[in-house]
Amino acid sequence: IGRRWLEEARELHLADPTASMLFSHCGAMDQDTLTDLVREVERSSQTAEERAMVRKRVINVLIEALDNMQRHAMGILRDASCAMLVRDRKAYLLATGNAVPPATAALLTHRVGILNEMDPQDLREHFLKLLGNDGRSANGGAGLGLLTMARRSVRPMVTRTSPLGPYTAFLSFELRVDGGEETPGALA
DSSP: OOHHHHHHHHHHHHHSTEEEEEEEEEEEOOOHHHHHHHHHHHHHHHHTTTHHHHHHHHHHHHHHHHHHHHHOOGGGGGGGGGGEEEEEESSEEEEEEEEEEEEHHHHHHHHHHHHHHSSSSHHHHHHHHTTOOOOOBTOOOOSHHHHHHHHHHHHHHHHHEEEEETTEEEEEEEEEOOOTTTOTTHHH
């Protein structure tokens, strides 16, 4: 499931001749893998002399997205989780996908839609409100990760859901982080 999605995503996002793959991963996401992927992206962006502000934004979004994959992938379908990061002359594109219950896919798609409609000031106020919310659990659940990604990316964020059966769906998530058009450090 995940490998097929990853191949389709690669074909779509590498069609641009200025695009280059920084990483692609298919399989369970654990803390070691997350750390290795973040290090790889940091190394690539430093080698390309990416601006520190852009590098920090990309890393923040990457950590949130990969952490969500690690925490929320369905147990027996954990190996169907996939992620990739592509850089073109204008932006970084992060795409992730994993198996979730259909209700979770619907809820996340709805939340992303709401976040896409908010302006930067609304996102900031909502973020501060959630930070003060004592209802957060040790496993997250307050929506801070999605909100952080919305604040640091170019909207709209995109979700797609493909049914896998009556109790499972494959949810993919794409977002772009502005890298500055035609920046000297752009990976081409």
